[in-house]
Amino acid sequence: MLSQLPVLPVLLPLIGAPACALLRRPTLAWVFACLVAVLAFLCTVSLFTTTWQEGVQTYALGGWPSPWGIEYRIDLLNALVLLVVSGIGAAILLASRASVWQEIGETRRGLFYVACLLCLAGLLGIAATGDAFNLFVFLEISSLSTYALVAMGPDRRALLAAYNYLIMGTIGATFILIGIGFLYMLTGTLSMADLGERLPAMGESRTAFAAYAFIVVGVCLKLALFPLHLWLPGAYTRAPSIVTVFLAATSTKVALYVLIRFTYSVFHLEFSQLAQALDTVFIALGVIAVFAGSLVAIFEADLKRGLAYSSVAQIGFMVIGLGIGTVEGLQASLIHLFNHALMKGALFLALAAFILRVGSSNFSSLRGIGRRMPLATAAFVLAGISLIGIPGTAGFISKWYLVLAAAAQQQWILLGLILAGSLLTAVYIWRFVETAYAEPEGDSVIQRNEAPLGMLLVIVLLALLNLYFGFDSRLPVETAGGAAQALLGGDAS
Amino acid sequence: MDVFSYFNYWVVVVLMMLGFFIVIARGNLVKKLIGLNIFQTSVFILYISIGNVSGGAAPILEEGVALYSNPLPHVLILTAIVVGIATTAVGLALVVRIHAAYDSVEESEILAQDEPC
Amino acid sequence: MxxxxxxxxxxxxxxxxxxxxxxxxxxxxxxxxxxxxxxxxxxxxxxxxxxxxxxxxxxxxxxxxxxxxxxxxxxxxxxxxxxxxxxxxxxxxxxxxxxxxxxxxxxxxPPFGSPDAPAQTHVAPYYLQQSGAEIGIPNVVTSVLASYRAYDTLGEVLVIFTAGVAVILILASSSHRGSARLRNATVPDGSPHTILQVVGKILIPFILLFAFYVQFHGEYGPGGGFQAGVIFASGVILYGLLFGLPTVCRVLPPPVMEVLAALGVLIFGLTGVMSLLNGAPFLDYSVLADDPVTAQHIGIMVIELGVGITVASVITAIYYAFANQLEPGPN
Amino acid sequence: MLTLTVIVILGVMLVALLRAYTSPNVFDRILAANLFGTKTVLLIATISYLLGSPAYLDIALAYALINFISVIGVLRLTELRNARRDQEAEKP
Amino acid sequence: MSTILAWTSDACLLVGSFLLLTGALGFLRFNDFYARIHACGVTETLATALIILGLLLQSDSATPQFKLALILLFVLFSSPTASHALAKAAWNAGLRPRDNSGKRGIPLPPRER
CATH class of the missing domain: 1.20.120.1200 (NADH-ubiquinone/plastoquinone oxidoreductase chain 6, subunit NuoJ)
Known part of the structure; x- marks a missing residue:
């Protein structure tokens, strides 16, 4: 029975979504969605431990061997991303009840959870699959459900944000399809492992270069890397708050996974002489993303939009790690992927609790939130500290490994830029702390009106996880190290 | 013969650029979706031209026929066509709701309505 | 030429x-x-x-x-x-x-149409040579679609299901008349389309019959679940256009369409789960019956049915969602 | 002889496209599209005979059945527009 | 026997193509919409029937012949309806026919409302 493990995490939400559509009552749909998400999380945990002990798990779907049929090849990188996405997905679905009941109309709650399960299935499908075209199909599933989820936002601008996201997302997906088409034309196969073997033998053909360029542009559109991030602030701000939490913590991580998988497993770019030019491009874009995102976040009147721009900045940090091009750089990027999901999950979920009670997310209405919702604000501040990277929190670990990787390559300017980026993050987190604990004008007595219990538990859990992985960071560090080693193995000799 | 051997791919490039141009340059939301449709159809033509074997019959097994076209791109494009129609349907649903909310489908007018509030 | x-x-x-x-x-x-x-x-x-x-x-x-x-x-x-x-x-x-x-x-x-391009020499020959023996149906595209790469098709059916859910989610809320309730407002179309309705009555049965032909003819000639579903749905849309939304809503009520869409995907998914329970990999039909080739036939037939049901009901549900916006009824 | 028919059909399609593009009247464009549809049925039938494989006739059959739905869609569209315009006219 | 069949099928195809050309020319040259719709009608019914008949005579096995007959049946049903629907749509939208000199003032019965 154990051999069925690699497909279960994707299969559960895949079959769960249509089953959830059959349940007519919204509360039943919510319970069913949480059950499916938790089961999928448990499967990923056991899959993670098996991959950790026994190495790569392969699973031929339909019983046909790899280049002819579709195959799942779960290695440490897949297992890490699957763990993050299903963990955050389960946590958010559990905490979503109150916020969804407030923001989504009565008739649409059942289908809302169906769309959430479909998005979860799509993201897990992308993270697990070993076939290039199958990745495109699951990318479409997650994107289509995300467009619908974003369009359900409270005010009318959500529709325009969803429309822009649809146009940009479809152009990105079609670019990826063009890239896969060129790859198929050169090698005749679609399985990524097979592509990895046959592509270097092709030598430096310009079609392979064009294929890589298209795939990188398509994935960076999904990743919202700096020049292609225009859809992200609108989509994250206008979407219902629970959808923003889910997107911020998972969809950009999966896009980063796809970028890493294509760069190192399929194109093996670490060997080609293009690697040097590519690394400088990634570092440059990453640094610009960090500074542009943080600067805009500082002057943003709306906290939700500020956190969206901070996501753009944090993605910049991950891409810097990728740009350094060594095993340590890739490890730092993967650690930040893991920690960023926890940080942004806690931050946006706490923000969802604020919006639930206060009704809006701009700074003026959040004055004195520290007294009204002490626990939720404390969790927000803790996650904020982790975002800055104060020692003792998970954020520090990822910044530390990033600095180490930059130092190992003697890139002192980059090291300085990374530290400056963290300082900028500190500015906008401190701006929130100031307003949260500042004296609200007028009514002095404020009745405590804490977030609902279900939501509060998950917020505090995510914040404490930030702390836990600050001290006992074996899990992210060693997994990321193993994954980076496997990907760039040859280089480290 | 080889003069036309790349003709298919040149047409794919031209169609892709025309579709891409419509999506970016035109302000009307429905026209953007039509441009997106052309952009995706040109990718279908690219895939089918990859799989075509000159003189090869349709991939339906019959006795006496040896040379077939490659069936794999056909399977991929069947999926891609349905993805295209799914995206167009969701896009059009959004356009209908945007029209209900903003009473216009021109991007310039919609953005103008958003600025003041 | x-x-x-x-x-x-x-x-x-x-x-x-x-x-x-x-x-x-x-x-x-x-x-x-x-x-x-x-x-x-x-x-x-x-x-x-x-x-x-x-x-x-x-x-x-x-x-x-x-x-x-x-x-x-x-x-x-x-x-x-x-x-x-x-x-x-x-x-x-x-x-x-x-x-x-x-x-x-x-x-x-590689030049266009050359039989020795890498695309034609690496994976494709296996399908052309082996599918006759392993799956035994002439239409290689259907055998690749439904058996070798069945997981892609399952993803595909999910994309269609997601599109249906998305359109209903986006459009259902704005029509203050829920899509579930029958619409009694008749379209003020002035002169009824007698000619069109008569021809419609003659052609629509053939369209639906042709859809079933395409559905079950998928193994031997062009056709299959997607095409059958789309043709069936265009027959229903034609009926809706000619005889008005209320009549077609009585024939195929919208909630039934939503349930059918979910059932279609479940038919497809559960066939795969059945082979999973028998210990074989997901979507491996050879365990569904004793002789592997007939098992492939059964598997392909059932999942094509699942695909056909899903595609037909999703496109009809999308038509209902759009048509609801249109009726200038007494709102 | 088949090649002559194919060339003529393609010629008619080109004429329809030219006419569709030049004429200002929307209904000419719809008529051109309708003409295109019926000619595609013929084109696919002739090509299937040219290439010698009768499998394509199903596609021509599908087109023959489905082709006129968009024209009926346009008819309903103009009707709804007139109904809506009359409603506006009646309302002060 | 087969030469007569081949000859008739070529003749049908030829006449069909000729009718196609004249219909297309009519569609291009007529100045009034309703005249153009008539020209297209010619191509849709007679020319299509002749060409399909020509193909019918050329095929050897039974299934393609049956399919071609079905195609002919459905085309004969659907194209005139489509032209009717289109003319009705044009009429509803207020497009009135013009006589040869281009004037639109042809006396017509008032639209029954």
């Missing part, structure tokens, strides 16, 4: 695309889009891509112009305002850059 047709069709395609760039009116653009669909279907026929031409025909003639027409009916046939110069320059620049990248891509491509 074939090359000549291929070249003429492609140049007509480019002409239509250029016309689409220049033309202003929305209905004219929709008509040019349906012409574009017709031309690409004919191109696929000359390329020998039978199933793809069938799907493009069913989708391009049956569904996409209708959805566009419904949207234009709701938003009104406003001409597009001319856009500013700056946008033009920016988009031209972007287009030229992508075009250059594409042309760089085409430089090292």
């Amino acid at each position: 074939e090359v000549l047709i291929d070249i003429v069709l492609l140049s007509l395609l480019v002409a239509t695309a250029v016309a689409l760039v220049m033309v202003r009116g929305l209905i004219a653009s929709i008509m040019l889009t349906s012409v574009y669909g017709l031309l690409s279907a004919s191109f696929f026929v000359t390329m020998g891509a039978v199933d793809v031409a069938f799907t493009e025909a069913a989708v391009g003639a049956g569904v996409s112009p209708l959805l566009l027409l419904f949207t234009v009916a709701v938003i009104g046939r406003k001409e597009r305002a001319p856009e500013g110069g700056a946008v033009l320059v920016k988009s031209l620049l972007l287009v030229v850059v992508t075009g250059a990248l594409l042309i760089v891509g085409t430089l090292d491509m």
Whole structure:
């Protein structure tokens, strides 16, 4: 029975979504969605431990061997991303009840959870699959459900944000399809492992270069890397708050996974002489993303939009790690992927609790939130500290490994830029702390009106996880190290 | 013969650029979706031209026929066509709701309505 | 000879695309889009891509112009305002850059139609040689679609299901008359379409019958679940157009369509789960019956049915969602 | 002889496209699209005979059945527009 | 026997193509919409029937012949309806026919409302 493990995490939400559509009552749909998400999380945990002990798990779907049929090849990188996405997905679905009941109309709650399960299935499908075209199909599933989820936002601008996201997302997906088409034309196969073997033998053909360029542009559109991030602030701000939490913590991580998988497993770019030019491009874009995102976040009147721009900045940090091009750089990027999901999950979920009670997310209405919702604000501040990277929190670990990787390559300017980026993050987190604990004008007595219990538990859990992985960071560090080693193995000799 | 051997791919490039141009340059939301449709159809033509074997019959097994076209791109494009129609349907649903909310489908007018509030 | 047709069709395609760039009116653009669909279907026929031409025909003639027409009916046939110069320059620049990248891509491509290109020599020959023995159906595209890469098709059915859920989610809320309730407002169409209704009564049964033929003929000739579902749905849409939304809502009520869509996906998924429970990998049909080849037949037949049900009910549900926006009933 | 028919059909398609593009009247464009549709049925039938494989006739059959749905869609569209315009006219 | 069949099928195809050309010319040259719709009607019914008949005579096995007959049946049903629907749509939209000199003032019965 154990051999069925690699497909279960994707299969559960895949079959769960249509089953959830059959349940007519919204509360039943919510319970069913949480059950499916938790089961999928448990499967990923056991899959993670098996991959950790026994190495790569392969699973031929339909019983046909790899280049002819579709195959799942779960290695440490897949297992890490699957763990993050299903963990955050389960946590958010559990905490979503109150916020969804407030923001989504009565008739649409059942289908809302169906769309959430479909998005979860799509993201897990992308993270697990070993076939290039199958990745495109699951990318479409997650994107289509995300467009619908974003369009359900409270005010009318959500529709325009969803429309822009649809146009940009479809152009990105079609670019990826063009890239896969060129790859198929050169090698005749679609399985990524097979592509990895046959592509270097092709030598430096310009079609392979064009294929890589298209795939990188398509994935960076999904990743919202700096020049292609225009859809992200609108989509994250206008979407219902629970959808923003889910997107911020998972969809950009999966896009980063796809970028890493294509760069190192399929194109093996670490060997080609293009690697040097590519690394400088990634570092440059990453640094610009960090500074542009943080600067805009500082002057943003709306906290939700500020956190969206901070996501753009944090993605910049991950891409810097990728740009350094060594095993340590890739490890730092993967650690930040893991920690960023926890940080942004806690931050946006706490923000969802604020919006639930206060009704809006701009700074003026959040004055004195520290007294009204002490626990939720404390969790927000803790996650904020982790975002800055104060020692003792998970954020520090990822910044530390990033600095180490930059130092190992003697890139002192980059090291300085990374530290400056963290300082900028500190500015906008401190701006929130100031307003949260500042004296609200007028009514002095404020009745405590804490977030609902279900939501509060998950917020505090995510914040404490930030702390836990600050001290006992074996899990992210060693997994990321193993994954980076496997990907760039040859280089480290 | 080889003069036309790349003709298919040149047409794919031209169609892709025309579709891409419509999506970016035109302000009307429905026209953007039509441009997106052309952009995706040109990718279908690219895939089918990859799989075509000159003189090869349709991939339906019959006795006496040896040379077939490659069936794999056909399977991929069947999926891609349905993805295209799914995206167009969701896009059009959004356009209908945007029209209900903003009473216009021109991007310039919609953005103008958003600025003041 | 074939090359000549291929070249003429492609140049007509480019002409239509250029016309689409220049033309202003929305209905004219929709008509040019349906012409574009017709031309690409004919191109696929000359390329020998039978199933793809069938799907493009069913989708391009049956569904996409209708959805566009419904949207234009709701938003009104406003001409597009001319856009500013700056946008033009920016988009031209972007287009030229992508075009250059594409042309760089085409430089090292294997020549078109050569039988020894890598695409034709690595994975494809296995399908052409082995599928006759292993799966035993003549239409190799259906055997690859439904058995070798069945997981892709399951993903595909989910994309269609997601589109249905998304459209219902987006449009259901704005129509203050829930899509579930029957609509009693008759369309004030003045003169009834007697001629159209009579011809409709004759043609619609044939369309639905043809859809079932295509569904079950998938193994031997062009056809399969997707094409059958789309043709069935266009028959229902035609019935709705001619006899009005309330009548078609009585024949196929919207909530039934939503349930059928979910059931179709479940039929597909649970066939895979059944082979999972028998210890074989997911979607491996050879365990469904004792003899592996008949098991493949059963597996392919059942999942094609699942695909057909899902596609037909999702497209009908999308039609209901759009038509609900349209009825100028007493709102 | 088949090649002559194919060339003529392609010629008619080109004429329809030219006419669709030049004429200002929307209904000419719809008529051109309708003409295109019926000619595609013929084109696909003739090509299937040219290439010698009768499998394509199903596609021509599908087109023959589905082709006129968009024209009926346009009819309903103009009707709804007139109904809506009359409603506006009646309302002050 | 087969030469007569081949000859008749070629004749049908030839006449069909000729009718196609004249119909297309009519569609191009007529100045009034309703005249153009008539010209297209010619191509849709007679020319299509002749060409399909020509193809019918050329095919050898039974299934393609049956399919071609079905196609002919459905085309004969659907194209005139489509032209009717289109003419009705044009009429509803207020497009009135013009006589040869281009004037639109042809006296017509008032639209029954």
